[in-house]
Amino acid sequence: MAPLTINDVRKSYGALEVLHGVNIDITDGEFVVLVGPSGCGKSTLLRMLAGLEDISAGEVSIGGRVVNALQPKERDIAMVFQSYALYPHMTVKQNMGFSLKLARAPKQDVRDRVLDVAKTLNLEDYLQRYPRQLSGGQRQRVAMGRAMVRNPEVFLFDEPLSNLDAKLRVKMRSEIKQNHHRLKTTTVYVTHDQVEAMTMADKIVVMNAGRVEQVGSPLELYDRPANIFVAGFIGSPAMNLIAGRIVDGHFLGSDGTCMAVPAPAARLEGQEVKLGIRPEHLVIDPQGHPAEVLTVEPTGSETLVLMQLAGHEIVGVFRERITLAPGKPLSLSLMPDHIHLFDTQTGLRIPLSPEN
Amino acid sequence: MQKQSTGYLFILPALMVLGMLIAYPVAYTGLLSVTDNAGNFVGLENFRRVLAARATPIAFWNTLWWVLGSIIFQVLFGVMAAILLNQNFRGRAIVRSVTLVPWVVPGIVAATTWAWMLHTEFGIINYMLTAPGLIDKPIGWLTNGNTVMPVMIAINIWKMFPFVAIMVLAGLQSIPNDLYEAARIDGASFWEEVWYVMLPQVRSVIVAITLLLVIWALNHITIIYAITRGGPANKTLITPIQIFRTAFDGMQFGQAAALSVMFFGVAIVIVFIYIRTLASNPEEAR
Ligand SMILES: Nc1ncnc2c1ncn2[C@@H]1O[C@H](COP(=O)(O)OP(=O)(O)OP(=O)(O)O)[C@@H](O)[C@H]1O
Ligand SMILES: [Mg+2]
Numbered sequence: 273m274a275p276l277t278i279n280d281v282r283k284s285y286g287a288l289e290v291l292h293g294v295n296i297d298i299t300d301g302e303f304v305v306l307v308g309p310s311g312c313g314k315s316t317l318l319r320m321l322a323g324l325e326d327i328s329a330g331e332v333s334i335g336g337r338v339v340n341a342l343q344p345k346e347r348d349i350a351m352v353f354q355s356y357a358l359y360p361h362m363t364v365k366q367n368m369g370f371s372l373k374l375a376r377a378p379k380q381d382v383r384d385r386v387l388d389v390a391k392t393l394n395l396e397d398y399l400q401r402y403p404r405q406l407s408g409g410q411r412q413r414v415a416m417g418r419a420m421v422r423n424p425e426v427f428l429f430d431e432p433l434s435n436l437d438a439k440l441r442v443k444m445r446s447e448i449k450q451n452h453h454r455l456k457t458t459t460v461y462v463t464h465d466q467v468e469a470m471t472m473a474d475k476i477v478v479m480n481a482g483r484v485e486q487v488g489s490p491l492e493l494y495d496r497p498a499n500i501f502v503a504g505f506i507g508s509p510a511m512n513l514i515a516g517r518i519v520d521g522h523f524l525g526s527d528g529t530c531m532a533v534p535a536p537a538a539r540l541e542g543q544e545v546k547l548g549i550r551p552e553h554l555v556i557d558p559q560g561h562p563a564e565v566l567t568v569e570p571t572g573s574e575t576l577v578l579m580q581l582a583g584h585e586i587v588g589v590f591r592e593r594i595t596l597a598p599g600k601p602l603s604l605s606l607m608p609d610h611i612h613l614f615d616t617q618t619g620l621r622i623p624l625s626p627e628n
Numbered sequence: 629m630q631k632q633s634t635g636y637l638f639i640l641p642a643l644m645v646l647g648m649l650i651a652y653p654v655a656y657t658g659l660l661s662v663t664d665n666a667g668n669f670v671g672l673e674n675f676r677r678v679l680a681a682r683a684t685p686i687a688f689w690n691t692l693w694w695v696l697g698s699i700i701f702q703v704l705f706g707v708m709a710a711i712l713l714n715q716n717f718r719g720r721a722i723v724r725s726v727t728l729v730p731w732v733v734p735g736i737v738a739a740t741t742w743a744w745m746l747h748t749e750f751g752i753i754n755y756m757l758t759a760p761g762l763i764d765k766p767i768g769w770l771t772n773g774n775t776v777m778p779v780m781i782a783i784n785i786w787k788m789f790p791f792v793a794i795m796v797l798a799g800l801q802s803i804p805n806d807l808y809e810a811a812r813i814d815g816a817s818f819w820e821e822v823w824y825v826m827l828p829q830v831r832s833v834i835v836a837i838t839l840l841l842v843i844w845a846l847n848h849i850t851i852i853y854a855i856t857r858g859g860p861a862n863k864t865l866i867t868p869i870q871i872f873r874t875a876f877d878g879m880q881f882g883q884a885a886a887l888s889v890m891f892f893g894v895a896i897v898i899v900f901i902y903i904r905t906l907a908s909n910p911e912e913a914r
Contacts, residue, residue, distance in 0.1 A: 324809050345815035357810035361828040370824070371814035418814075 274335030274348075274425040274458055275300045276321070281330035283316050283482075290316055292482045293330065298475070301456040303449075307469040308479035309505070314462040317479075318428050321460060322351050335425055350419035351428040354435065356411045358403040358418070364390075365399040368417045389417045392451070409440045416448070420455070429461040433468065445472060466506050470494070478502050500619040503548050503612060509576065512554075512586035514547045515616065523547050523613075527583035529561055533611055534624045540613070545622065548612035551576070551589040560605035568596050579604070657892075660885035674886035683862055683870055684887070690777065691866040694852075695845040697781040698788070702841055703834065705785060706792020710830075711822060713793065714800045724797075731790040739854035742783050746770055770856060773863045780852050780864050787851065788841065795837050799830035839902060846895050867891050 276298040283291040291313045298304050306314045319325040321332055323344035332339055339347045350371075358367050365386055366373075372382040390396050393413045403411055412432060419427055432448075433441045449472055452459055463469055469476050470490045478485045478493065478501070485505075486498040497503035503511045516525040521538035523531045523545070531547070561581060569576040577588045577596060581604060588604070596602065613622040664670050678684060713724050730738065745752050746769040754766040769779050803826065811825050827834075849868050852858065858865035858873065871891065875884035 322813060324812065344813045349813070351810075351813050353806050353810060355804065355806055357804070357806040359807065359810070359825065359828075361831075370811075374815045374820060418810075 276335075276426055276458055276460070277331070277333045278317075278321070279331040279333070281317070281320065281332060282328045283313070283320060283325065284328045289328075290482050291320075291328075294479075294482075294484055296477055296484065296487060298458060298460065301458055303452050303459045303461065303472060303474045304477060305469040305473035305475070306460065306462045306477050306479060307464065307466055307505070308485075310464055312479045313482045314464070314479055315430055318351075318430050318460060318462050321426070322349055322428050323347050348425040349428055350422050350424040350426075351430070352415045352419050352432045354431040356403075356415040356432075356435075358411060358414055360403055363400050363402055364395060364406070364414050364417075367403070367414055368421050370418070371422050385421055386417075389420045392454075393417050393420075393447075408436050409444060412436060412444060413447075416451070420451070423457075425458065427457050427459040427461075429459065431463055432461075433463075434465075441468075448472065467508060470506070476506075478505060480505075496621065497548075497612070498621055500546060500548075500614045503614065503621075507550060509551050509587045509589065511548045511550050511612070512584070513614070514549075514582050514584050514586070515544075516547060516582070517544045518542065525582035525584075529582035531561065531582070531606065532608065533613065534608055536624045537613060537622075540622065544616040546614045546616055548614060549586075549606050550610060551587045552591075553607040553610035554586075554588040554590075554604050555607060556590065556594065556603065557605040558603050560603040563602045563604045565596050565598055565600050565602050567598055577602075654892075657885045657888050660881055661889045662882075662886075664882050665879070670882065674880075674882040675890070678874070678883040678887045678890075681883075683865060686862050687865045687867045687870040690862075690864065691846070691868075693777060694781060694784075694848070694866050695842060697778070698784045698845045699838060699841050701781070701785045702788045702792055703838055705789040706837075707796050707827075707830075707834065709789060709793035710796035710800055711826060713797050714826075727793055728790050730787050731794075733787075735787065735850035736854055738783070738787055739851045742851075743770070743855045746779060771860055773861060776856060776860065776863050780855070783851055783855075784845070784848070788844070792837055792841070796830050796833055799833040800826055803829045839899065842902065843895070843899065846891075846898075 276296075278294055278296040278298075281291060281294045282289060294313075294317060296304070306317065308314055316325060320327050321334075323339070323342060323346075327340050334347060334349070359370065362370065368389060369382040369386045372385060377385075386399070387396070390399055393416065395410070395413055395417060398406060398410060398414075403414065406414065412435075415432065429448075433444050436444060445468060448461075461472065473490055475487065476490055476493055477487050480501050486493060486502045488496075490506075493502060493506045497506060497511070500513065504513065514523075514525055516523050516529075518524070518533070518537055518540040519530075519542070521533075521535070521541070523533045523537070525531065525547075533547070563579045563581040563586075566578040566580060566585065569578075574589050574591045575594060575596075577590065579586055579588060579602060611624070613624060614620065615622055661674055662669060662671060664673075709727060713720065713727065717723075733741075744750070746754075748754060748766050748768045748771060751766075751769070753769070754763075757763045758766060767775065769775050807825055807829075808821060811821050816824060847868055848866070849872060852864050852866060853869055853872065856864045858869045867887065868891070871884050871887050874880050874887060878884075
């Protein structure tokens with residue numbers, strides 16, 4: 273366990289800069305998830321923490337010690353790779369004990385420690401098997417076991433679940449979470465799956481194109497996204513965004529639809545804004561705005577409806593059983609407390625109330 | 629059942645051609661080994677004579693040294709070169725191509741060139757050693773009984789290690805990069821990476837290549853025959869050359885065939901033992 277500080281870290285490949293100054297503070301024992309679209313630099317950042325990639329500028333410190341110049345083995349970290357990277361010619365036991373063996377730990381200690389970890393991960397029966405004789409989920413557990421055996425200061429995960437099927441992913445997700453509760457090891461976890469991020473993280477770091485867009489707890493990001501990117505990225509289905517501007521204290525959509533917005537918006541008179549509303553914050557209301565149903569997707573517990581509103585295709589999620597058919601008209605209103613406004617120019621969130 | 633026999637019918641023509649090409653020479657050698665030059669059946673007389681020849685045990689031991697010496701260093705240098713060529717450094721592509729040169733040069737050309745380079749009076753090697761005073765007087769590399777076999781082995785190593793290097797390099801390049809990274813995170817030094825990650829991953833390649841090298845070394849003629857013809861004083865006489873000379877210098881085709889048959893038997897046994905002990909590891913991961 274150790275705090276981890278990332279201070280204005282940059283990465284360039286030749287003239288191409290792919291990380292443009294990243295700052296993240298991670299406290300002792302925290303579970304931090306790096307999330308962002310493909311190619312935004314998550315893996316690069318993680319590999320820099322691991323020492324597999326040089327740090328072009330800035331500072332990384334683990335446990336108060338600057339590690340920029342240290343080799344991976346001197347950083348006291350362990351990493352779980354997306355491909356698991358198990359040694360194919362070693363048994364599960366040898367895979368898990370490899371780091372201790374390299375550290376010249378006494379044979380008996382290695383055996384005890386491996387057995388210990390294998391027990392917590394339910395791998396005892398597989399210790400003599402080779403990786404190719406294991407299922408995907410078992411391999412994943414071995415990869416985690418290999419990291420846990422060393423009892424490192426920091427765990428690094430790079431999309432460890434992306435090779436598993438949906439059901440197993442959910443199961444492993446909670447296993448990783450449970451392990452973290454037990455071990456309390458500082459963890460940095462990379463994923464591009466925002467559901468994984470929401471469910472696992474103490475703190476989420478949303479990245480985009482080599483920059484940090486927002487850092488916060490899952491619900492903070494959900495309730496108060498700092499900008500349009502985070503608003504669109506966190507939450508599934510994504511937040512609906514409608515372009516327009518503020519006229520007479522109302523939101524006027526580009527097609528002329530006029531919607532009521534919270535009073536503080538009046539000070540934005542004339543400004544181009546985007547109105548954001550999450551799918552579950554739309555309600556069917558006879559007094560509402562006219563919309564047209566495009567498609568209906570019942571999932572059982574709720575119904576996803578794609579609609580045309582104010583010239584935009586928007587998604588609504590309704591928990592009540594409703595009978596809707598494509599092409600039919602519908603009347604919608606927006607829950608006023610859950611309306612977000614974003615500055616069209618800068619993309620930044622416009623605060624509408626002190627706590628919102 | 630019906631289907632299977634139909635299958636045999638289809639491959640029958642190919643089997644017959646192959647059978648002729650492979651079985652006929654073998655069978656004919658067998659026939660030769662029990663007849664004299666006039667074609668009369670002589671029983672095991674040829675075997676008796678060739679085993680009684682003074683050159684035969686000499687050639688046997690020479691062959692053993694030749695094969696062992698060549699194989700060990702070909703594999704050793706080949707693997708080391710492969711590991712080196714697998715590292716990232718400037719000009720790697722050029723070094724890789726240059727390494728291949730000995731393998732590409734035709735054996736007879738290489739042999740002639742080396743013969744000149746090793747010439748006692750005019751060879752560049754003696755010149756380079758005597759000029760700066762490393763040795764007092766020229767060494768008769770090819771005439772001295774103590775140096776000639778090691779020199780032949782050295783040339784063979786030079787000729788074949790690039791082949792090993794390229795094959796092992798191909799194996800090394802198929803190792804996923806994240807295995808190395810995992811090893812680095814687990815705390816492996818460069819040599820530990822070589823020992824615990826690289827070598828186990830190319831083990832099967834090395835085993836297969838070694839088998840090829842053994843077969844090639846056992847059947848070798850070109851370099852030695854072109855440079856020394858087995859001399860001086862039979863110091864480089866290996867069995868294939870003895871067979872060749874018995875047949876074409878001595879015109880004793882029957883005895884040459886008898887020696888071939890025995891050599892063939894020994895070679896088969898060696899290859900068989902090798903495959904049984906080294907090449908079959910049921911636990912080998914894949
Ligand atoms: N060796 C390299 N040379 C040049 N550019 C690179 C190199 N490695 C990565 N990049 C670039 O850096 C950027 C970030 O890559 P990175 O692998 O960190 O993305 P990522 O966020 O992990 O994406 P994904 O979710 O697809 O894994 C990408 O635009 C990529 O093209
Ligand atoms: Mg990645």
